[in-house]
Amino acid sequence: MVRAPDLFRRSPANPILTAADLPYPANAVFNPGAARLEGETLLLVRVEDMRGISRLQVARSADGVSGWMFDAEPLLQSRSERDSEELWGCEDPRITWLAEEERWAIAYTAYSRLGPLVALATTRDFREVQRMGPVMSPEDKDAALFPRRFAGRWAMIHRPSPVRGGAHIWISYSPDLRHWGDHAVLLEAREGAWWDAGKIGLGPPPIETSDGWLIVYHGAHATAAGPIYRAGLALLDLDDPSVVLRRSDEWVFAPREPYERAGDIPQVVFPCGVVVDEAADRLDLYYGAADTVVALASASFSDVLEFVRHCPRP
Numbered sequence: 001m002v003r004a005p006d007l008f009r010r011s012p013a014n015p016i017l018t019a020a021d022l023p024y025p026a027n028a029v030f031n032p033g034a035a036r037l038e039g040e041t042l043l044l045v046r047v048e049d050m051r052g053i054s055r056l057q058v059a060r061s062a063d064g065v066s067g068w069m070f071d072a073e074p075l076l077q078s079r080s081e082r083d084s085e086e087l088w089g090c091e092d093p094r095i096t097w098l099a100e101e102e103r104w105a106i107a108y109t110a111y112s113r114l115g116p117l118v119a120l121a122t123t124r125d126f127r128e129v130q131r132m133g134p135v136m137s138p139e140d141k142d143a144a145l146f147p148r149r150f151a152g153r154w155a156m157i158h159r160p161s162p163v164r165g166g167a168h169i170w171i172s173y174s175p176d177l178r179h180w181g182d183h184a185v186l187l188e189a190r191e192g193a194w195w196d197a198g199k200i201g202l203g204p205p206p207i208e209t210s211d212g213w214l215i216v217y218h219g220a221h222a223t224a225a226g227p228i229y230r231a232g233l234a235l236l237d238l239d240d241p242s243v244v245l246r247r248s249d250e251w252v253f254a255p256r257e258p259y260e261r262a263g264d265i266p267q268v269v270f271p272c273g274v275v276v277d278e279a280a281d282r283l284d285l286y287y288g289a290a291d292t293v294v295a296l297a298s299a300s301f302s303d304v305l306e307f308v309r310h311c312p313r314p
């Protein structure tokens with residue numbers, strides 16, 4: 001079995017996108033959601049401008065590594081005169097294809113005056129978008145939808161930040177994508193010296209596999225020099241995603257390269273996008289590095305599944 005540190009290999013082209021690739025001046029591009037459509041890889045990247053406000057902009061590439069072309073206009077940007085919850089921008093999108101709805105759902109962080117909250121939008125083509133507005137009150141972020149219903153209800157993973165206790169990963173349900181309830185803790189941040197102590201959050205949307213839902217999540221380990229953001233894995237029950245079957249003790253991906261260790265926020269790898277090619281046995285993880293650039297790491301899909309199958313039961 002492949003060991004945790006050897007599962008993911010960084011693209012030799014990293015960082016695959018930097019602010020210099022944009023058609024306009026900006027401070028940083030990072031934390032992209034990812035999708036495959038019309039034979040291309042699409043990244044919905046977070047672009048932070050030089051006021052500090054983020055927008056979400058589409059970039060497309062034939063091979064998912066190079067030749068990125070940005071759409072002319074951002075897909076989602078703050079229009080705070082109409083959507084006050086987006087006063088300070090749109091951040092960290094996670095993209096899920098909803099086959100039943102024949103459209104993509106984008107769960108993103110809207111930065112409101114009262115703190116970050118979870119907002120939803122849908123699109124068929126990533127050229128026009130329909131906002132659904134806030135679905136979770138502040139502070140809440142790191143959200144993604146599951147691609148299908150469970151016993152008639154949609155499910156969403158998200159991460160509230162409570163005043164007391166750790167920032168854990170939660171799951172909630174909805175009959176209509178608008179009204180969410182039956183909130184429950186799904187995965188708890190560990191305590192003490194652990195890499196995922198205190199604060200964790202979902203990475204990309206859950207990936208359906210025959211063994212269960214594969215989850216990549218981040219842990220923000222607090223240190224005297226600021227947090228270190230690393231990524232680990234978990235497996236949820238296929239029919240009841242509120243049941244955690246496995247959880248990795250060790251992280252599987254962590255800052256190592258200069259572009260991950262130095263930047264606006266040092267020591268950050270923050271995956272928000274995934275593309276799985278089962279025929280090629282490949283899982284591509286798109287992540288923000290140091291809140292400054294976009295990078296890519298790939299793994300053998302079957303190696304990742306074998307690894308998570310052997311992780312401890314929580």
Ligand code: BMA
Pocket residue numbers: 031091092229265268270288291
């Ligand atoms: C999280 C989010 C991410 C960011 C990360 C590291 O709380 O705000 O947008 O990439 O911190 O700074």
